[in-house]
Amino acid sequence: MNRVFEDQLMDIQSDMISLSLEYVENKAETVYIYVVLEDGLVSFDVFYKIGGFISEKSDVNEYLSEKINDSDDIQFSLLEYGIEDAEKIEVLFEENSKEVPTEIRLVYDVKNNSLKSNYRYDAMYEKNEDLSVSDVFDAWIQEEKSKLIT
Template identity: 40%
Template structure:
């Protein structure tokens, strides 16, 4: 059976989820993946919800409850963080290649929310330029806004 565009998109997003889940050794409640592509600029990042705390990938250990014996200690080394980002960017670029190959428009923004307990992935896509036409806005600003939005809504 011939693969269709949606099959490739699903596989690539699944790979993004897998690498982000591996980074936390399957020990998170939720995580949020942000992908962005605007002409000649790709961006990928992730943040997590652990023990009820919404934290950036480099702050995972701040979410560990110190009162629990044998607390989880996450390896948040730069090498591991870079590996996650590199794989995510590779997948995002491959999504772009598949969009071109299938004559599809490439989303300018992909927001993925993965609920670990329910094994459920929600995706939201945007297609209009977000930061290209803004002199001060960068993709990491959009990521930070989303992080703060999720953090506030989770209180």
């Protein structure tokens, strides 16, 4: 990858992280971002580790000492802006003649300011009509929860 492309990609990913942290007023330990860009399907979702617990965006107030505004409107805005960023990633890859990833998983460790990213390029949803984005997202949440138990 060339430097300009990498910098632009990092900027968009940073925007996603900032957006996700803003939603919880910077009170998360870890941010988990899930993006799908497959055959016209664009999806963005996020969950968090807060107080040692894994929390979906709709449940963060269960784990925060100071409650945030987690209204449906705010959650919808979070997803809407996240999708806009996902679309920017798709355009960036296309404009640079690079294969667009079908799935992106970002894990941002707030305390250590470290980002882990995982890109997948094979079609998942096109091949399996019974598989939904929420199925895979929910499975990832359960996977992260199980890591805390063991």
